[in-house]
Amino acid sequence: MAEVLVVVEASGGTVKKVSLEMLTMARALGTPSAVVFGDAAGLADKLGEFGAEKVYVASGDDVESYLVAPKATVLAQLVKDVQPAAVLLGSTQEGKEIAGRLAVKLDNGVLTDVSALEPDGTATQVIFAGSAIVKSKILGGIPIVTVRPNSLTPVAAPVTPAVSNLDVAVGDADRLAKVVERVAEAKGARPELTEASIVVSGGRGVGSAENFKLVEELADLLGAAVGASRAATDSGFYPHAFQVGQTGKTVSPQLYVALGISGAIQHRAGMQTSKTIVAVNKDAEAPIFELADFGVVGDLFQVVPQAAEEIRKRK
Amino acid sequence: MKIVVLVKQVPDSGAERNLRAEDNTVDRASANNVINEMDEYALEEALRIQEAHGGSTVTVLTMGPERATESIRKALSMGPDGAVHVLDDALSGTDALGTSKVLAAALKRLEPDLVLCGAESTDARGQVLPHMLAERLGVAALTGARKLTVDGSQLTIERQTEEGYEVVTAATPAIVSVWDTINEPRYPSFKGIMAAKKKPVETLTLADLGVSADEAGWAGALTTVASHAKRPPRSAGVKVTDDGEGGTKLVEFLVSEKFV
Ligand SMILES: Cc1cc2nc3c(=O)[nH]c(=O)nc-3n(C[C@H](O)[C@H](O)[C@H](O)COP(=O)(O)OP(=O)(O)OC[C@H]3O[C@@H](n4cnc5c(N)ncnc54)[C@H](O)[C@@H]3O)c2cc1C
Numbered sequence: 001m002a003e004v005l006v007v008v009e010a011s012g013g014t015v016k017k018v019s020l021e022m023l024t025m026a027r028a029l030g031t032p033s034a035v036v037f038g039d040a041a042g043l044a045d046k047l048g049e050f051g052a053e054k055v056y057v058a059s060g061d062d063v064e065s066y067l068v069a070p071k072a073t074v075l076a077q078l079v080k081d082v083q084p085a086a087v088l089l090g091s092t093q094e095g096k097e098i099a100g101r102l103a104v105k106l107d108n109g110v111l112t113d114v115s116a117l118e119p120d121g122t123a124t125q126v127i128f129a130g131s132a133i134v135k136s137k138i139l140g141g142i143p144i145v146t147v148r149p150n151s152l153t154p155v156a157a158p159v160t161p162a163v164s165n166l167d168v169a170v171g172d173a174d175r176l177a178k179v180v181e182r183v184a185e186a187k188g189a190r191p192e193l194t195e196a197s198i199v200v201s202g203g204r205g206v207g208s209a210e211n212f213k214l215v216e217e218l219a220d221l222l223g224a225a226v227g228a229s230r231a232a233t234d235s236g237f238y239p240h241a242f243q244v245g246q247t248g249k250t251v252s253p254q255l256y257v258a259l260g261i262s263g264a265i266q267h268r269a270g271m272q273t274s275k276t277i278v279a280v281n282k283d284a285e286a287p288i289f290e291l292a293d294f295g296v297v298g299d300l301f302q303v304v305p306q307a308a309e310e311i312r313k314r315k
Numbered sequence: 316m317k318i319v320v321l322v323k324q325v326p327d328s329g330a331e332r333n334l335r336a337e338d339n340t341v342d343r344a345s346a347n348n349v350i351n352e353m354d355e356y357a358l359e360e361a362l363r364i365q366e367a368h369g370g371s372t373v374t375v376l377t378m379g380p381e382r383a384t385e386s387i388r389k390a391l392s393m394g395p396d397g398a399v400h401v402l403d404d405a406l407s408g409t410d411a412l413g414t415s416k417v418l419a420a421a422l423k424r425l426e427p428d429l430v431l432c433g434a435e436s437t438d439a440r441g442q443v444l445p446h447m448l449a450e451r452l453g454v455a456a457l458t459g460a461r462k463l464t465v466d467g468s469q470l471t472i473e474r475q476t477e478e479g480y481e482v483v484t485a486a487t488p489a490i491v492s493v494w495d496t497i498n499e500p501r502y503p504s505f506k507g508i509m510a511a512k513k514k515p516v517e518t519l520t521l522a523d524l525g526v527s528a529d530e531a532g533w534a535g536a537l538t539t540v541a542s543h544a545k546r547p548p549r550s551a552g553v554k555v556t557d558d559g560e561g562g563t564k565l566v567e568f569l570v571s572e573k574f575v
Binding site for chain 2: 011012067068069072092093096097098099100101103104105107108109110111112113122126127128129130131132133134135136137138139140141173176177178179180181182183184185187192198222240241246247254255264265266269272276277278280284289290291292293294295296297298299302303304305306307308309310311314
């Protein structure tokens with residue numbers, strides 16, 4: 001069976017869940033091979049656990065100090081060398097950007113935000129704020145797709161991967177956008193927004209940055225990530241990195257809790273595919289209730305502390 | 316500095332959007348068509364650079380059907396000097412890769428120092444175009460900027476990452492894509508709206524750009540949408556009004572669903 005290349009997303013020496021999802025997806029299409037950019041130490045075991053027969057590693061200053069161009073060059077060479085059945089990348093900013101360059105280099109179509117990929121290359125995408133599902137296909141060429149996180153459940157299939165280093169041969173045109181500084185911001189112990197199985201989000205109704213502690217408290221009791229509506233991030237209640245929606249993150253958790261969020265179409269765009277939705281809003285007519293599996297019409301400053309207390313009691 | 320801003324007309328993301336039954340393309344006829352919101356931030360950034368650096372020009376570049384003219388005029392009313400509209404019946408059905416081919420050809424002709432665009436469009440949300448263009452043109456792409464500084468020919472952006480943020484630099488010519496965190500776009504003034512009517516809009520066909528018709532449109536597309544369906548709307552579940560026990564009831568629901 002042909003190899004399926006999975007471009008690994010990792011952070012702080014740990015493989016991100018979307019990579020394990022992609023390896024799981026890849027196994028239905030061929031033999032998964034992981035591609036790691038940067039330091040692979042500590043990643044190979046995890047990748048093997050989810051079925052990566054091979055782990056290709058490209059590291060060094062050229063791949064790590066510039067925006068995506070060198071990665072795309074290395075990946076394009078690997079595609080030429082191994083003739084994979086497909087290339088899967090995470091549907092993240094970087095994943096999409098590498099995919100875009102790769103598509104041009106190989107003159108091959110590209111599909112983004114894919115939630116399922118059939119062995120015949122048919123891809124499923126949820127579009128337009130979660131209101132429509134399309135089946136798309138790449139004509140000729142191989143599927144180059146970016147996979148939306150939380151689209152499937154990763155399933156282990158342990159193998160011992162063969163790790164090999166790739167030659168990094170990039171030209172000056174790949175070294176035009178230089179990363180001169182990387183600033184890590186304290187993230188705390190919460191799970192990452194796009195990968196979390198529970199997300200608790202606050203909107204304008206939360207009222208202030210100070211009050212977001214309530215949202216965080218409920219999130220921590222549930223082991224959840226914290227999200228925010230655009231009204232909340234624009235008002236400075238919570239950092240932009242946590243915005244959910246059309247111009248923020250797309251999340252697809254098992255449970256989404258919306259606190260003081262009206263449910264505008266652009267917010268729904270980022271959370272509509274959540275498995276279960278719970279909302280607290282004082283306006284009984286708020287559109288968020290149209291999609292909530294469980295809604296409480298009430299003041300979040302009453303409801304949320306009581307819920308937190310109740311969870312503590314039950315623990 | 317010669318600045319080109321890429322502007323795409325999209326169906327309003329705040330209203331219902333549909334695909335057409337006959338060819339699975341975006342139904343533009345029934346939609347409220349607007350400037351892709353993120354592109355307004357690119358326009359604003361271009362105008363601010365122009366204001367800060369004398370002798371700069373700002374040109375809008377759009378590829379799209381006849382009706383995109385409305386969005387071009389709207390963009391011009393914010394203040395750019397003129398626009399180029401790539402308009403050709405053969406463009407219908409063009410995918411992302413094809414779009415990058417056509418726009419790259421137009422940019423080669425315009426020879427800008429700086430190309431600004433939105434980080435993604437609200438209809439396709441691909442985020443692939445800026446890097447596709449950079450790859451074709453052999454210029455730098457600084458993408459997803461929440462801050463841009465121009466110092467002569469040196470560009471520096473700050474962009475948000477999963478871990479925090481990074482600072483990236485490049486020299487012009489370059490493409491910079493921006494998120495909506497970068498600025499607050501201005502509203503067109505009445506004077507701006509009147510002036511926009513007289514600003515030059517050059518129309519270019521595929522032939523003008525030296526792109527053959529089979530490299531774009533349906534003929535050139537390397538991706539196809541085979542079918543589409545409405546996602547069944549979510550149905551509302553239980554709604555309780557807080558009677559002093561709302562929080563407890565919420566937790567009971569979470570327990571019944573095994574989240575607690
Ligand atoms: C192109 C574009 C992109 C956009 N992208 C996004 C995006 O990515 N994400 C996003 O979220 N939005 C986005 N928006 C904005 C979106 O249209 C809404 O304006 C936004 O989602 C509203 O946020 P909100 O629900 O927090 O605020 P509001 O709509 O103001 O709702 C606040 C809600 O809180 C409730 N409330 C107030 N006080 C309380 C209380 N004490 N207890 C309980 N409930 C209370 C109110 O009843 C109300 O329903 C976008 C808009 C555009 C045009």
